[in-house]
Amino acid sequence: MNRASVFTRGLVVACTVVLCASAMAAGTAQYSSIDLNNLRVTNRAQCAIDSETPADSAFLILDGFNSGKMTYMLASSLGMDPVAMSADGMKEFRLAVSHLTLKIMQKLENGNLPLLPMNLKTNPLKNYQNVVRLCDKKPYCADLNGYLSGIWSLSENEKIISKSPEWKKLDTFSSANFLPAKTLGRIGCYYLKRFSPLQGHLQNTGLDQAVLQEMAVAVMEQEKYITTCYDQDPELDSRNAAMQIDLKVLNQDQWKAFGYDYWNSVKIYLSWAWRNSGIPSEMSQRFGIVFKSIALEESMMFIPNGCKSITKPACDNEHISLNSLREIAKAGDKPTEHSNDSPQKPEQGLIEHGARAVNDDFLGTQAYDSASEWVANFRKHFVQNRGLMKTRLATAVQFMNILMESLTAEEVVEYVKPLALNPNPSSIQRDELYYLCTEIRLAGDKRIDFMKTDIDNLSRLNSMEKAFESSRHSMTEFVTYFDKLAVGILPLCDQLEKTNIWNAANYTVNKAGFYDWSKEILNIKAVDDEGKPLTYTPAVYGSPLLTWSSGDPVCVSGIDCSRIAVKSLVDLYSVAVYADAFLPISSNAASPDVFNPYSELKACKIYDPWFATKRANKRLASDLASTFAFGWNFLPIYMDNDFTPDTVTSFKKLVDGGKLQFDPQIDKGKMQMAVVADLGPLVGAPCAISIAPNSAKKFDFYAFKGISVNYCNAKNDGEVHATGPNDVTPQTPKTYSYCGGCSMNFVGIATAASSSAAFGLNPIKFGIYLFRSIHRFITAKKDQVNIPRSYDVNLNYVADAYQRYGEIPKSCVDMLGQGLRCFDDMCGAKAADYFEKRTGGKVTKIHVIGSNGSPAHGGDPFDDNSVSKTAWITSNLCSGQITMPFQCRSNGSGFYATDRTPIRGATEKCRGKKF
Structure with a gap:
């Protein structure tokens, strides 16, 4: 939907600002002040910087499906109206979650609950450290429940304060473990009816009169867009709800120090209190007890409202996996990498995608008539992908458990050998051996290591250990079995290649039999020319090798069993990549940085928000040095230097503390130097040449141009070096440029004029070079994207200015952008x-x-x-x-x-x- 058709921008274009604003103001002479936080409008660079600051505003995304389903079944069993009770159940579920969340936040703000630190390495709470280590691989843990129960009991005692000695009986608590007084003020909670200019920081990277006017009109018509979280209007959608929680930060320094621990504590206490406290029943006396059985963490999500973060960004698989949810939050039904059959490496996607737009409503929140429709689209895609991940996990675990309990890896290899060593194989046998050898090389051959190291890491990831609680065998045992299978089959494949088995006359591989995951990697079409899926049925050599009790085959031959085992490990790797986003491996609600793609880009050093600023400063220093070196004399030489940013070329992987860490491999930025010779004074013509031995840059010769003819020969040659099967690094490219040009230009004329004058100095040339240095610096500083810029907008002040003047005067834009009254x-x-x-x-x-x-x-x-x-x-x-x-x-x-x-x-x- 076009934004101009929804708000006022189209009106501003259609008629004069004064007339339109006056017409709107006439109909809305009075308005109620709004308690939302100031809007922090940022560009790309500032958004990246803000990602390292704790969020002071967040969306609570709530899916009421499970509560509706539960109350529907309850009503049916009691002979009551299931539709009406289901609607009541979802509404009361929304109210109960909102109420409990706010209660916990207030307890933390008032010092009734201690903060639970995210960083256990610097955590002085000894008992908490021990409990977390004991419970590290369990979604729900009795030891942690007991610890939190003791804390909660003290928090309910009004006589207990942060300095009370009772806290030391639980742990080494001190006043440093509580949020300092006057860090936070008001805590507001609002039900979003529709995304609007009240969330204008998600839709704009700058401010002008039209943007501010949209915000002003939205404040005056706020009842269309927001209401309180406690609103019980039956017309509000509780099936898919978005609530905005705003924290009024009074002390920014203290918030930066404690904000991440605050959010971590909110999520931990919320999960515990949902199941163990009576607070949900305060808003739902009918269903409060049965709500305890709902897995709250799978029904809700916190999303930072803007560029700041709820969880401190890190360049690891957990952070990148969670933030991949951004792709499914976009409007529409475009497939994402989560649904691919072949495992996608999200860290490589960071490099490939690089810098991208931000704060331009790239998630399409305004494409929907209501916020609940956007939530419904997001949750639909989330549930679909979560179902796909759970299916892959369950299928792979089930097959590997059956295979391992029926046959050893060595026995499976023995069943493959007769087929592999057959001197006269049929075409079908050749096909199946080709599939097996190709797929096991892709997944299990250490020599090419296309996927082998990643599969080996599976057994060391906490996320996969937690997902295997119901499995009879561990992830480590699966990987060990797979290794033995690969060790036995790969030599057979090497032997087959030496016999040229697949180069036989009149034989062509039927590629339809590859699994979909290998088809994606090998770029093999999964459909025929008519768009129908390619089908293939594994060959049976005698009786099926493994069958269910019903007689249906599990796998029909040694080749089939081996290929399914390979596929199972590939599926488990695919699940592991996104486990932190989709699997119920944590007892805390997820909090992805959906609205800020620069959270992971900055954490992984792919984007430097300060580079453009540093580049402008360095170029100014370089230009001034060249000006003072060559601008004062008659030497027709000028040094032009530029600077390139650091570039991440790849990542090294390290498993630390059960998490997969990514270490960026960086090609350091360099100075690109060009020597420019202005030949005008020597040859009597305004011509110049440029030589840049380490840069492919085409030089801009003159500050002022007239009629000109220019020629440049620029090249950039690169190569790739491999130091190992899994360490391929592009080398620094060799670049150069040679340029020449003639132009009617002021610089050349000034140089020639000064050279003919009887001066020992060249003041005109010096002045022109000095002007060029300053002009380039000022131009660089005007970069609206990569030079950090931010605006702090108080919505009430904007509405006040609009009401007083009937419009937003141009003179007010700067004041309102600094959070001031006009x-x-x-x-x-x-x-x-x-x-x-x-x-x-x-x-x-x-x-x-x-x-x-x-x-x-x-x-x-x-x-x-x-x-x-x-x-x-x-x-x-x-x-x-x-x-x-x-x-x-x-x-x-x-x-x-x-x-x-x-x-x-x-x-x-x-x-x-x-x-």
Whole structure:
């Protein structure tokens, strides 16, 4: 759906801003203030930086299907209306989850519950460390439940505070284990009816009048877009619900230090309290008890509302796997890598995809008429992919358990040998041996190591250990069995290749028999020319080798059993890649960074948000050095340097603490140097040449161009070196360029003019080179994408400006973008903001006067000789005027005021009052 058709941007285009805004304002003269957090609007670079900051706003995504199903069955058994009770059940489930979440957050904020640290290596809580280690491979653990039960009991005692000695009886708790006082203020919870400009930071990377006007109109029409989480309106969708939880951060430094532990604690306590406390029953007396049996973690998800994170980003499989959910959160039904039959390596996808758009509604939230429709689409894809993963896991585990309990790996190889050593194989036998040898080489041959190391790592991953709780054999035993199978079959395949068995006359491999996973890798079509799936039935050599009790075959031959074993390990690897996203391996709710793809890009060093800034600074230094070296004389030489970013070429993998860590292999950025010779003064013509021995860059010769003819020969040659079967690294490419050109240009003319003058210096040339240096620096700093930029928008201030002026004036954009009210100038806006924060009052009017007594606006300029100014303030604190001195430059920078700054009543009705 086109955004302009939904909000006001189309109206702004269709008619004048003033007329349209006035028409809208006339219909909405009054509005209710809104308690949402300020919107932090960021571009790509700032979004990447923000990923390392704990989120202060998050969406709670809730799927009420399980609660609806449970209450439907309950009503049916009681002879009641199942449809009505199912609707009530989903509504009360939503209310119970919201209520419990807020209760836990309030307990943490008030210091009633201690923080449970994410980083156990620096965790001083000895008992908690021991419990977590004992429970590390169990989704639900009695030891952890007992530990949390003791904490919860103390938190329910109103006489117990963070400094109470009772805490030390449970663990080595101290005041450092509790959220410091006044870190957080208000905690707000809102049901989202529809994504709107109230979430404008997800839809914009910058601010202008139209964007701010959309936000203002949304505030005035807020009842269309949000309501309280406790709203029991039956028209609200509780089957697929999105709630927005906003935390008012009062101390940013303390929040940065404790924010990740806060969110970690919320998720842990939430899972425990859902099953063991009576709080859910406070919102659902009928169903609170039965709700305890619902696996809450599979029905909900926390998603950061913006670029910040709930879990600290890391370059490991857990983080990348969770964030792959971003792809299924997009609008539409486009298949994602999760459904592929061949295992996808998500870390390679990071390199291939590289930088991408952000904060432009790339998830299509506004393509839906309601937020619940977006949630429904997301949950549909999530459930489909989770079902696929669970099916792959169950099928693979079942087959391997049966095979291992029926035949050893060596026995399976013995069944393969007669078929492999047959001197006169049929075409079908050749096909099946070709399938087996190809697939076992792809998955199990250490010499080419296409997948072998990844399969070996399966037994060391915590995620797979947790998924194997119901299996009779462990992942380690599966991998060991597979290794023995590969060791026995690969020599047979080597022997077959030497006999040229597949080069026989009149024989062509029937590729239809490959499994789908190998077809994807080998780029073999899975359908025929008419689009019908290619089918294949394994050959039977006598009686089936393994059968079910019913007589149906499990696998029909040694080749078939071996191939299914290979496929099972490949499927388990495919599941392991995304286990953290889809499998119930954790007792905590997931919290992927769905709206910020730069969370993992920065963690894995693929994107450096500071590179463009550092590059601009380095180029300026280089240009100035060249200017001072060559700009003052008559030498027609100029050095032009540029800088390339570090590039991640591959990843080395390391299993540490049960997680697969990715270590980026980086090709360091380099300085690209070019020597430019301006031949105009020597040959009497405005021509120049450029030689760049280590860069394929085409040089931009002149700051000013007229009619020109240019030629460049630039090349970039690269090669790849392999130091091992699983260590292939592209080498630094060899680059160069040779360029030449002639142009009617000011630089050449200036050089020639200066050379004919009787000066010992060349001032015109120096000035032109100096201008070029500064011009390039200023241009680079204007990069709207890769130079970090952010805006802090208070929605109430935007609506207030819109209501006062009937539009968003252009002069207000900068003030509103800094989280300030809109007044006549930036200094006044900053003074008003300081006054409100210090006194708690609300400024309705402010008049700034310079130190010379002249007004700061109204026709007279600031006194530019001084930054000292005085604000005359009208507020709700008294009916007269108040004065406040402060310092501020005429452009709004350098604002300064302290707690010692005197604030006094200036008129009779305000004199004598304390502010």
